[in-house]
Amino acid sequence: MLFKIKTYIQFLLKSTNQHGVHSPFVYSLVTKCFYDRTRKESYTSIKSILKNDDAGIRFKNAKLVNRLIPYFEYHKILVLGDSANTVSQILKVNTHLSVYTSIPHKEAFDFIYLDIQSNTYNSEMIEQLFSRVTNDSLVLIKGIYASEKSIQLWNRLKRHSHVKVTIDTYDFGFIFFRKEQVKEHFTIRM
Secondary structure, eight states, rough: OOOHHHHHHHHHHHOOGGGGOOHHHHHHHIIIITOOOOOOHHHHHHHHHHHOOOOOOHHHHHHHHHHHHHHHHHOOOEEETTTTHHHHHHHHHOOEEEEESOOTTOOHHHHHHHSSSOOOOOOOHHHHHHHTEEEEEEEEEEEETTTHHHHHHHHHHOOOTTTTEEEEEEEEEEEEETTTTTEEEEEEEO
């Protein structure tokens, strides 16, 4: 518990809101998706999914995950980790997406959701996942502050040569591969 309190205080001291963001891409994401407070039809279904499943996903985070798909207009989705079933259901609410929960042979993905809280992901697996992305892909990582190992993995991913933009929201780490953008890291309060 002390670890969580310490890491959250450190996060708060580093974090900003949309006013501290100077990237048009990230500013738009933060203002139009992260901070979107309009009530969506899908939220009722999401609430019932979370009520019936103990995957450790907070309602506000589930709503954000659900908003990301239409915001970016993603179609090819990969969900890995202990919460794969729940997250797949959340992503499918009001959409007709095909969501994979294991890595198929030679498939590229627009969106990869990776829950690292209880799983050990090594560099080889991360390289395999990064070989399955496009310029506009998003890798969303849950649990970047779950443990010291998770923080180390997150920091290693931020330094990866293919990674251009990262966003730390404490609960999630966002990784983008946009070649047209300079390498930048953002810490955003939700």
